[in-house]
Amino acid sequence: MDKTQLVLTPGLTPGLGYAVTIGLGLASLVLAVFVRNRLVRNTHDFIASDRKIGFGFGVASLIAVWTWAMAVMMSAAMTFQWGLSGLFWFVVPNGLAITVLVPFTRVLRKHMPNGYTLSEFTRYRFQQSKVASGIVTIAMIFGIILEILINLKGTSIVISSVFGINWVVAAVVGIFSVLIYSYFGGLWTSVITATINTLMLTVPAAIVVTLVYDKIPGGAAAVFQAVGEANPENLSVLRWDAAAGFGITLAFGLLAATVTDQTFWQKAWSIKARHVNRAFLWGGILFYPIPICLGMLGLAGIAYGVSAADIGGDIAAIGPYIVSHIGLPAALVVVYVLVILAACYSTIDGASSALSSVVAVDVVKKIAPNTSERRLFILTKVSILIGGGIALLIVLSGVDFTTLVLTTYALKTSVLLPLVLAILWPRTNTLGFVSGIVLAIAIGMPLRAVYGELVGTVSILLISGLTVYLGAFVNPRRFDYSVLKEAQDLSFQPQAVAERAV
Amino acid sequence: MSLSPTSWALLIAGLVATLIFAAGFVRGVRAALRSFRQPDDGGVVGKHSRVGAIILSTAASGVVIALIGVFPQFIYAGPVLVILATAAIGIAFLVEDRLAGN
Numbered sequence: 236m237d238k239t240q241l242v243l244t245p246g247l248t249p250g251l252g253y254a255v256t257i258g259l260g261l262a263s264l265v266l267a268v269f270v271r272n273r274l275v276r277n278t279h280d281f282i283a284s285d286r287k288i289g290f291g292f293g294v295a296s297l298i299a300v301w302t303w304a305m306a307v308m309m310s311a312a313m314t315f316q317w318g319l320s321g322l323f324w325f326v327v328p329n330g331l332a333i334t335v336l337v338p339f340t341r342v343l344r345k346h347m348p349n350g351y352t353l354s355e356f357t358r359y360r361f362q363q364s365k366v367a368s369g370i371v372t373i374a375m376i377f378g379i380i381l382e383i384l385i386n387l388k389g390t391s392i393v394i395s396s397v398f399g400i401n402w403v404v405a406a407v408v409g410i411f412s413v414l415i416y417s418y419f420g421g422l423w424t425s426v427i428t429a430t431i432n433t434l435m436l437t438v439p440a441a442i443v444v445t446l447v448y449d450k451i452p453g454g455a456a457a458v459f460q461a462v463g464e465a466n467p468e469n470l471s472v473l474r475w476d477a478a479a480g481f482g483i484t485l486a487f488g489l490l491a492a493t494v495t496d497q498t499f500w501q502k503a504w505s506i507k508a509r510h511v512n513r514a515f516l517w518g519g520i521l522f523y524p525i526p527i528c529l530g531m532l533g534l535a536g537i538a539y540g541v542s543a544a545d546i547g548g549d550i551a552a553i554g555p556y557i558v559s560h561i562g563l564p565a566a567l568v569v570v571y572v573l574v575i576l577a578a579c580y581s582t583i584d585g586a587s588s589a590l591s592s593v594v595a596v597d598v599v600k601k602i603a604p605n606t607s608e609r610r611l612f613i614l615t616k617v618s619i620l621i622g623g624g625i626a627l628l629i630v631l632s633g634v635d636f637t638t639l640v641l642t643t644y645a646l647k648t649s650v651l652l653p654l655v656l657a658i659l660w661p662r663t664n665t666l667g668f669v670s671g672i673v674l675a676i677a678i679g680m681p682l683r684a685v686y687g688e689l690v691g692t693v694s695i696l697l698i699s700g701l702t703v704y705l706g707a708f709v710n711p712r713r714f715d716y717s718v719l720k721e722a723q724d725l726s727f728q729p730q731a732v733a734e735r736a737v
Numbered sequence: 738m739s740l741s742p743t744s745w746a747l748l749i750a751g752l753v754a755t756l757i758f759a760a761g762f763v764r765g766v767r768a769a770l771r772s773f774r775q776p777d778d779g780g781v782v783g784k785h786s787r788v789g790a791i792i793l794s795t796a797a798s799g800v801v802i803a804l805i806g807v808f809p810q811f812i813y814a815g816p817v818l819v820i821l822a823t824a825a826i827g828i829a830f831l832v833e834d835r836l837a838g839n
Contacts, residue, residue, distance in 0.1 A: 273770055273773065274769060274770070274773055285773075285774075287769065287772050287773075288769075289765055289768055289769065289830070289833050290829050290830070290832075290833035290836060291761050291762070291764075291765045291826065291827075291829040291830030291831075291833055292765050292769070292830075294826055294829045295826050295829075298826075318806075319802055319803070319805055319806045322802050322805075323799060323802045323803070326798055326802060327795060327798055327799050327802075330794065330795065330798055331791070331795045334787070334790075334791040334794060334795070335791060337786055337787050337791065338786040338788075340782075341782055341783060341784070341785075341786055344782040345782045423769070427766065427769075430762060430765070430826075431762070433826065434755065434758050434759075434762075434823065437754075437819045437820070437822060437823040437826075438751040438754060438755050438758075438819070438820060438823050440816075440819060441747060441751060441815070441816035441817075441819040441820050442744075442747065442748060442751055442816075444815065444816050445743060445744045445747045445748075445813065445816050446738070446740070446744055448743075448812065448813075449738070449739075449740060449741050449743075449744050450738075454741065455809045455810065455812040455813065456809045458809070458812065459809035459812065460809075469806075470805075470806035470807075471806055472799065472802055472803045472806065507780060508780050508781055508782040509780025509781060509782070509783070509836070510780075510833065510836065511782055511783075512782065512783040512785070512786075512787060513783070513836065516787050516790055516791070516794075517825070517829060519791070519794065520790075520794040521822040521825055521826060523794070523797075523798040523801075523818070524815055524818030524819040524821070524822045525819060525822070527798070527801060527802060527814065527815035527818065527819075528815030528816050528818070528819045529815070530815065531805075531812055531815055531816075534805075534812065563738070564738065
């Protein structure tokens with residue numbers, strides 16, 4: 236087994252790349268128009284699907300929005316870099332991050348049945364505090380924009396490297412393909428297209444990975460042997476350097492990502508109440524196999540002795556590299572690209588839909604409560620285009636994402652524990668919540684810059700959590716959760732009711 | 738290209754899982770269209786946090802990954818589980834009407 240045997244599959248032309256990228260968007264557009272005509276009449280339908288998402292759609296869409304384009308590639312990349320320890324630390328916290336939401340969805344759906352966003356929850360939870368809800372709104376919007384641009388960047392890299400298309404053109408074509416269909420149908424479109432994308436993420440991925448191993452002389456046994464010979468630790472899940480190098484930090488980051496991600500909360504408030512807990516549980520459990528399956532491409536990379544330099548210096552490319560160089564027919568390489576595109580499109584449209592709910596509930600209705608239903612509906616839809624446009628501009632500008640990533644990281648990690656306590660602990664108050672977040676950013680982030688990821692993350696969590704705890708002693712009072720029931724359903728606004736009657 | 742017996746088995750299993758998924762999806766779309774503007778209180782949110790199932794599934798995923806490092810055959814565990822997951826999603830659509838609150 237030698238890397239000189241790896242040769243690029245012929246026939247992967249730019250035309251084929253455009254056809255795949257645009258074709259998937261057009262197919263989704265047809266579905267979006269159908270959904271728009273049959274299931275969406277007002278803003279409430281657009282951002283909450285009238286709270287009628289069933290169990291199956293709930294499970295499938297949760298899997299799709301959590302399977303980022305980068306996740307498809309990073310499962311192989313982490314395996315390639317750290318062996319099975321890398322796969323372990325990538326996969327286990329990833330699935331856990333969804334299932335761990337069950338206790339929170341249970342509490343929030345019970346106490347706030349008419350909610351839409353986490354920022355809205357914060358507003359009611361902290362006596363209409365503009366500071367508290369403002370911080371959460373900003374964290375949500377930053378997180379959503381980051382989701383869109385990371386997936387857009389990842390996809391443009393894959394499309395450009397596999398089909399030889401300029402990455403700028405690939406990014407523009409990709410974002411337009413998603414935004415056009417996202418604009419029409421809102422959450423219902425996102426959920427239905429995400430479900431189809433989940434099918435594309437699963438069976439094709441399993442078949443492609445299996446066929447890759449068919450192409451390797453000696454198959455799985457030969458790979459197993461070569462990986463062990465390269466470094467016996469590659470076959471262990473107990474490497475401490477993998478845990479310290481990225482695993483522990485990633486685990487906290489993933490938990491912060493889901494708990495503070497409106498993409499998930501939008502679904503938590505839109506899935507039928509009787510299915511919501513089970514949907515999140517099944518979503519997390521059924522997510523696990525996807526990165527485990529795709530991680531096997533990383534083992535193949537180790538077995539062939541591929542180095543980071545061989546694949547352009549970015550280990551995220553190991554999966555696409557193996558699939559496109561192992562000798563599979565071009566059609567199967569296209570299937571693999573479709574797996575990545577499905578991950579990308581479903582995450583971007585899920586994030587866009589989440590953005591529309593934040594804009595409708597936490598921006599427009601907050602700034603101008605008397606906005607008419609018709610105007611609100613239009614603004615909600617336009618926000619999807621604006622969010623996608625901003626993400627595209629950031630990607631095209633070529634700027635380093637580091638600042639945005641760090642800012643989002645700071646906000647999300649700082650918000651994590653105060654938010655968790657706000658949901659579960661009635662003694663959490665506005666003083667503790669706001670102070671906890673502000674102090675975590677002010678003290679924790681410099682510590683992170685000086686002492687690294689692990690110390691920084693633990694510091695941020697400790698500072699934010701302890702401050703909330705101290706705040707409860709400075710101003711002791713218990714929150715009455717029945718206040719959350721005051722949150723009003725948009726469908727009960729006069730114009731929306733009139734629209735329902737039509 | 739020639740396929741190994743494992744690939745053939747997974748290909749057939751994948752096809753069956755896809756059919757189950759597709760049947761569930763069609764049922765889900767029909768249910769969504771039927772429910773449009775129909776009264777449906779969505780039921781009551783479940784009382785349990787499912788902590789046991791969360792811990793068990795997390796541990797199981799770790800064990801599967803660890804076993805890949807012990808038995809080379811477990812390299813195919815990922816593809817097999819992915820196909821089972823696809824079928825499970827299809828089943829989720831098919832059984833949702835029969836599920837009470839959780």
